Amino acid sequence: MSKNNALFYGLVVGGIIGGITTLLSTPSSGKELRGKINLSREQIEDILKQLKIESKALKEQIVKTTQEGTEIVKEVSADLKKSINQFQHDIEPHKKDLQKEIEEIEKKIKQLENTLQ
Known part of the structure; x- marks a missing residue:
């Protein structure tokens, strides 16, 4: 049990020393750091909103392009059928x-073959 206590005390002391070291080595105060974090969060939210708007616009454009492409393929297919039928005719x-x-x-070739033999 003493090994578990030593491990526990080691983790607690290490955590406290790490926290104090972080606080002392941080180049900005807590208010500045919170302000930077809030600013970064706001920027990320703006980027996500813009991404949502752009992805919605992209989806609409894909749907529109697909519909137009389908119509064009049908027209080209009908024109191609007409052309093929006309060509065959x-x-x-x-x-x-x-x-x-x-x-x-073929008859002449057979005649020539017969003559040469």
């Missing part, structure tokens, strides 16, 4: 002609 006659030409070229 425009190339249809040429597609048939190209298929005929490819078939003719």
Whole structure:
């Protein structure tokens, strides 16, 4: 039990010495220190209020941008579908002609192969 008492007394004496050392080495008085702490607290509160306002504005801007982006994607998608359909319609006659030409070229290649053999 004497070890526990010694530890307890050591902690108390160390705490008292640490407190006295802190008080004597502090460069400003208690009033000045409390004033600085209050000023810092007020500055932090102002920063937090400003951050809250700016985050709310950012949220509103994100929502607005998302809505506008959705509308634009729908418009672009519809325009793209129209363009693809028009392109397919425009190339249809040429597609048939190209298929005929490819078939003719394949026939000629086979004829050349037969002739060379």
